Amino acid sequence: MDKENTGAKIFKLEKAEIKKVETKKNEIKKVEINKAEAKKNEIKKAEINKAEAKKNEIKKSALKKKGIIRITTAFAILIILHIALIFISVLAGSIDTGFIKLFRGLFVEYDHDIAIIYDLRFPRIIVSMTAGAALATAGTLLQAVLKNPLADPGIIGVTSGAGFAGVIVSSFFPAIYYQKPLFCVVGACVAFIMVYMLSWQNGLTPIRIILVGIAVEAVFSGFTQGFEAMAGSTLSGVASITDGNVTLKTWTDVKTIIVYAIPGLIIALLTFSICNILILKDETVRGLGINVNRIRIIVSFIAVFLAGVATAFAGAISFLGLIVPHIGRLIVGNNHKVLIPYSMILGSFVFLLADTLGRTIAMPYEISPGIIMAVIGGPSFIMLLRKEKNYGR
Amino acid sequence: MDVKEISFSYGKTKILDKISFSLKEGKITTIIGANGCGKSTLFKLMTRNLVPTSGKIVLGDKNIRYIPLKEFAKQVAIVHQSGNEGSDITVRQLVEYGRIPHRKISCIKMADDDKKIDWVISVTGLDEVKDRQINELSGGQRQRAFIAMALCQDTDILFLDEPTTYLDIRYQVEILELVKELNKRYGMTIAMILHDINQAVHYGDEIIGLKEGHILIQGKPKEVIDEEVIQKIYGIHLPVRQVDGDIAVLAVGKRDIDTDKQ
Numbered sequence: 067m068d069k070e071n072t073g074a075k076i077f078k079l080e081k082a083e084i085k086k087v088e089t090k091k092n093e094i095k096k097v098e099i100n101k102a103e104a105k106k107n108e109i110k111k112a113e114i115n116k117a118e119a120k121k122n123e124i125k126k127s128a129l130k131k132k133g134i135i136r137i138t139t140a141f142a143i144l145i146i147l148h149i150a151l152i153f154i155s156v157l158a159g160s161i162d163t164g165f166i167k168l169f170r171g172l173f174v175e176y177d178h179d180i181a182i183i184y185d186l187r188f189p190r191i192i193v194s195m196t197a198g199a200a201l202a203t204a205g206t207l208l209q210a211v212l213k214n215p216l217a218d219p220g221i222i223g224v225t226s227g228a229g230f231a232g233v234i235v236s237s238f239f240p241a242i243y244y245q246k247p248l249f250c251v252v253g254a255c256v257a258f259i260m261v262y263m264l265s266w267q268n269g270l271t272p273i274r275i276i277l278v279g280i281a282v283e284a285v286f287s288g289f290t291q292g293f294e295a296m297a298g299s300t301l302s303g304v305a306s307i308t309d310g311n312v313t314l315k316t317w318t319d320v321k322t323i324i325v326y327a328i329p330g331l332i333i334a335l336l337t338f339s340i341c342n343i344l345i346l347k348d349e350t351v352r353g354l355g356i357n358v359n360r361i362r363i364i365v366s367f368i369a370v371f372l373a374g375v376a377t378a379f380a381g382a383i384s385f386l387g388l389i390v391p392h393i394g395r396l397i398v399g400n401n402h403k404v405l406i407p408y409s410m411i412l413g414s415f416v417f418l419l420a421d422t423l424g425r426t427i428a429m430p431y432e433i434s435p436g437i438i439m440a441v442i443g444g445p446s447f448i449m450l451l452r453k454e455k456n457y458g459r
Numbered sequence: 460m461d462v463k464e465i466s467f468s469y470g471k472t473k474i475l476d477k478i479s480f481s482l483k484e485g486k487i488t489t490i491i492g493a494n495g496c497g498k499s500t501l502f503k504l505m506t507r508n509l510v511p512t513s514g515k516i517v518l519g520d521k522n523i524r525y526i527p528l529k530e531f532a533k534q535v536a537i538v539h540q541s542g543n544e545g546s547d548i549t550v551r552q553l554v555e556y557g558r559i560p561h562r563k564i565s566c567i568k569m570a571d572d573d574k575k576i577d578w579v580i581s582v583t584g585l586d587e588v589k590d591r592q593i594n595e596l597s598g599g600q601r602q603r604a605f606i607a608m609a610l611c612q613d614t615d616i617l618f619l620d621e622p623t624t625y626l627d628i629r630y631q632v633e634i635l636e637l638v639k640e641l642n643k644r645y646g647m648t649i650a651m652i653l654h655d656i657n658q659a660v661h662y663g664d665e666i667i668g669l670k671e672g673h674i675l676i677q678g679k680p681k682e683v684i685d686e687e688v689i690q691k692i693y694g695i696h697l698p699v700r701q702v703d704g705d706i707a708v709l710a711v712g713k714r715d716i717d718t719d720k721q
Contacts, residue, residue: 339566343556345546349508349539350605354612355532355560400547 137404140397144408148415155191155422156183160430189315194421194435195414196327197312197380198390200372201225202413203334205387206394206406207369210341211362214272215392219254219373220384222279226286227257228377233290244318247326247378254374257282258366287382312380312421313432319379326375330368334406337365341402380417383436389447390416396450416443460505460523460535460616460648465514467500474500476672477514482616487642487649489663489680491656493693496669498652502620505650506537518616532560536609538619541602547592550585550604551576557611575611583607583637599630606637617641619651623658631655635662656693656708660684668692681706 157163161179163171171180201219208217208224219225231253235246242249261282265274340361343351348358373387394409420435423442427433461481467474474497482488492498503509505516507523515522518534526534536557557579558572559565580589583603593601602622609617619638623631639662641647653659659666660680668676668683670692676683684706686699698709 342548343559345548346556347539349506349537352508352528353506353532353537353539353609354556355527355529356565357528 137398141408141411144411144415148411148418151415151418151422152191152195155418156187158422158426159183159187185317186314189317189320190312190421191418192320193315193323193379194312194418196323197376197383198386198417199331199410199414200327200376201380201383201387201417202390202394202409203331203406204369204373204376205413206391206402206409207334207337207341207365207372208387209391210344210402211365211369212270212272212275213344214275216272216276216388217279218384218388219369220382220387221283222261222275223257223282223286224254224261224370224373225377225382225384225387226283226290227260228254228374229382230286230290230293231256232378233293237293244322247322247375250378251371251374253286254370254377255367257286258370262366290382312435315379323375323379326378327372330372330375331410334368334372334410337368338402338406340365341406345400381434381436383417383439385436385439385443386413386416389443393447393450461517462505463515463517465504465511465516467497467504467509468512474672475504475511478669478672478674479514480667480674480677482648482650483665484615484648485642485646486664487639487651487662488665488667489659490650490652490667490669491654491659491692492669496692497672498669499620501669502618502652506535506539506618507531529560532612532614534614535616535618536612536614538602538605538609538617538622540620540622540624541598541605546594549592550589550596550600550607551580553593553604554579554585554589554607554611557608557613560612575613579607579610582610582641597630598626599633602626602630602634603637606634610641614647616648616650619649621652621654624654631658638662656684656689656710660706660708684708 153165156168157165161183163179163183167177168180168183171177172184204219204224205217208219208222209215228250231249232246235242235249261275261279262270264282265271265278267274343354343356344358344362351358376383390413391405391409394405394412398404398408416439417435420438420443424433424435424438462479464477464479465475466477478501490498490501500509504511505523507528510524515524517523518526518531523531554576555572558569558575561572562569580586583606585600585603585607588596588600593604596604606619606622617638622634622638626634635658638649638651642649653662663680665678666676666680666683667674668688675692676688684699686696689695689697689699689708697711700707700709
């Protein structure tokens with residue numbers, strides 16, 4: 067019995083041990099499986115996370131790319147149109163010419179017609195382009211520093227101040243004709259300082275600037291018109307300023323406007339970070355340690371300078387400085403790094419377009435670019451505004 | 460910051476009359492007062508947007524008037540009352556402006572700028588909206604973005620002018636809790652003007668009550684605020700009650716007068 071018993075006991079013990087070992091094995095297996103699964107899961111999760119992060123990044127970079135693409139296309143289209151316009155403008159007019167004839171006349175052999183075109187159309191085109199760029203840039207900068215979407219060198223009297231100075235110089239001191247831009251800049255500054263000081267009351271409010279600006283504009287253009295009436299409107303320098311036309315420009319004008327305007331335009335391009343930060347309230351900008359009034363005066367001066375120079379050559383043009391920056395904003399947005407150069411090119415394009423149309427649609431008569439801009443620019447701007455419903459709210 | 464006997468007048472009207480107090484370091488000071496009591500003027504003086512007619516405000520040991528603007532911006536950050544600063548710059552770009560005082564040339568990034576900007580964005584809980592434009596944000600988010608910009612200036616002192624105005628109650632509390640956290644966790648010295656008496660009492664370690672250009676009360680809110688003081692500051696009788704060990708001003712008119720009569 068005992069033997070049997072012990073035998074049975076041993077058997078039982080063995081069984082128990084085997085069971086134990088098996089359960090242990092199982093447990094280890096389970097743990098291992100669990101571990102492996104956990105690892106797998108972790109890897110999966112990490113992969114999913116990575117994938118998501120990548121997706122997000124791709125989305126973001128896609129958005130960024132979209133913006134960049136949009137801006138580059140906007141620039142590309144405008145530049146192509148502009149180049150095309152320059153060709154059309156050179157070829158169009160009372161002297162008929164083809165592209166080949168023009169090319170031969172310019173570079174190969176003397177051609178009487180082409181010589182006339184070279185002396186008359188080329189200066190006119192370059193002056194128009196530069197004046198347009200200067201006015202549009204002036205408008206963009208003024209809108210930024212005065213925080214006022216209506217600020218435009220025309221509306222707030224800057225161009226009429228410049229115009230008045232120009233009229234005085236061309237009728238009384240025709241000898242200093244080539245310093246005329248300087249005097250126009252002085253006139254523009256006087257008008258701007260008047261507007262700035264008269265509308266200042268514990269700060270500048272947009273409405274006050276516009277109201278005072280309109281009054282100053284009225285006074286100066288009143289003076290100019292009265293003067294024109296007294297002097298008789300035969301003086302071509304006076305007529306050029308009051309009508310805002312760019313006929314009879316010479317290569318000397320081209321040299322002068324380029325000497326004055328190009329440095330101004332380049333400096334204007336560099337002011338983008340100032341213009342960008344002025345989106346914030348004045349106190350906030352001051353709180354960042356920036357002297358708001360100083361930067362505002364510097365940028366305003368650049369704008370006024372450009373408007374003065376443009377007026378000296380192209381007359382008191384309004385509207386362009388107001389509308390072009392807004393069209394620019396609609397197309398490329400509010401970042402001045404992009405907006406300033408875009409407005410510059412667009413302004414140059416618009417002015418040249420207006421002048422080219424003006425001298426071709428009613429040949430042999432000429433309609434001043436100011437009139438063309440008002441008649442065509444106004445409605446097209448309204449159409450653009452209607453399309454972009456969120457703009458200006 | 461110590462305010463020493465400052466007065467301010469617009470023409471002949473005296474707005475502030477010989478006000479003196481000092482902001483306690485590492486504490487939140489709230490400033491209350493009725494409309495036209497001079498609290499906005501005081502704020503403008505403290506943030507250097509106005510110059511006192513007499514007296515001076517001292518920071519460190521210098522009159523703030525003679526500290527260069529940029530230097531001042533490294534020591535004091537300001538959140539102005541938000542107006543319609545709708546714009547299409549992104550939150551991140553706005554916050555980045557806060558680094559300008561620390562830069563030699565304002566548009567050139569410094570080495571640790573990005574780190575600081577990311578940190579500030581996460582502290583103010585703006586991670587999810589950091590690439591959104593400011594004008595797409597809710598009022599509360601926008602206010603937080605401006606606070607984030609101020610934090611990016613890395614200053615010890617933070618001033619806020621009515622940071623809760625125009626916000627729904629939920630966002631009001633959110634902003635005030637954020638301010639409290641900045642004080643508790645990072646030890647910022649904070650001064651803020653508040654419209655709501657209860658919020659001023661609850662969030663202020665110190666409270667200053669202005670009336671007609673001078674300081675009426677100053678001290679720990681629980682000790683200095685009572686019905687009489689409210690009556691004096693705002694010119695209206697409002698019941699003040701104890702609620703869970705805190706004091707609460709019942710900011711409703713007629714009904715309480717009626718119940719008081721009963």
